[in-house]
Amino acid sequence: MTALRARGLTKRYGSDNTLVRAVDEIDLDVPTGQTLAIMGPSGCGKSTLLHLLGGLQRPTRGEVWLADRRIDTMSERALARLRRDDVGFVFQSFHLMDELTAVENVELAALLAGRSPSRARKRALYLLDRVGLADRATHLPSALSGGQRQRVAIARALSNEPLVVFADEPTGNLDSAATLEVLRLFDDLRLHGQTLVVVTHDARIAAVADRVIAMRDGAFADDNRLVGTVYDGRR
Numbered sequence: 366m367t368a369l370r371a372r373g374l375t376k377r378y379g380s381d382n383t384l385v386r387a388v389d390e391i392d393l394d395v396p397t398g399q400t401l402a403i404m405g406p407s408g409c410g411k412s413t414l415l416h417l418l419g420g421l422q423r424p425t426r427g428e429v430w431l432a433d434r435r436i437d438t439m440s441e442r443a444l445a446r447l448r449r450d451d452v453g454f455v456f457q458s459f460h461l462m463d464e465l466t467a468v469e470n471v472e473l474a475a476l477l478a479g480r481s482p483s484r485a486r487k488r489a490l491y492l493l494d495r496v497g498l499a500d501r502a503t504h505l506p507s508a509l510s511g512g513q514r515q516r517v518a519i520a521r522a523l524s525n526e527p528l529v530v531f532a533d534e535p536t537g538n539l540d541s542a543a544t545l546e547v548l549r550l551f552d553d554l555r556l557h558g559q560t561l562v563v564v565t566h567d568a569r570i571a572a573v574a575d576r577v578i579a580m581r582d583g584a585f586a587d588d589n590r591l592v593g594t595v596y597d598g599r600r
């Protein structure tokens with residue numbers, strides 16, 4: 366099944382001599398379970414593409430489908446529901462709520478989606494365990510390392526069993542050891558069949574992806590469906 370499909374996807378900013386073609390006529394199919402890394406120089410349109418695919422921004426032109434639903438023409442209300450229920454986001458700066466503990470941060474999305482407090486808590490604790498932070502559930506983000514914060518953010522992104530997880534430079538603020546933790550986690554998600562789209566400058570992330578697309582000037586410059594590059598000797 367196709368998790369994500371784009372046709373003629375285009376986003377322009379400005380007009381006339383200020384016109385920027387941030388994303389320019391992109392066609393893309395991401396099969397369910399694929400880990401796709403999107404790379405390329407600063408300003409080539411990676412974040413814009415991710416935002417268009419995840420329903421955070423609307424295209425100037427073109428179509429986006431998440432599973433069998435067309436999202437570029439959805440009402441704001443339907444899009445908000447889709448962002449809440451069907452996709453997960455991970456950002457470079459974590460975006461955790463400072464005053465909430467790790468488990469509260471993770472369960473918040475499930476509570477907002479209408480799950481009962483006991484089910485939301487149970488799932489949040491399961492996910493924290495899955496990202497290796499069972500013993501940090503009651504810590505505030507300020508008491509966690511950068512890598513641990515990002516793992517909480519990944520647990521949060523998974524809380525509603527999203528069809529696709531989108532990550533924008535998820536290791537951009539992390540040191541090398543923390544990057545490795547996040548990398549292992551992405552590899553684990555991949556092995557469990559989670560569809561994942563990651564924008565990154567980090568070649569090590571690209572090495573755990575099923576497919577690496579290099580962008581330049583809003584378009585795909587190179588599309589490499591490589592599988593199984595060694596990054597830590599396990600594959």
Ligand SMILES: Nc1ncnc2c1ncn2[C@@H]1O[C@H](COP(=O)(O)OP(=O)(O)OP(=O)(O)O)[C@@H](O)[C@H]1O
Nearest residue numbers: 378379385387405406407408409410411412413414
């Ligand atoms: N709101 C906006 N208004 C005008 N131009 C914008 C806007 N957002 C992005 N752009 C421009 O669109 C282009 C693509 O930006 P985008 O942030 O998608 O690139 P990127 O590849 O993610 O860059 P980086 O790696 O630096 O985050 C850039 O030229 C940028 O200046």
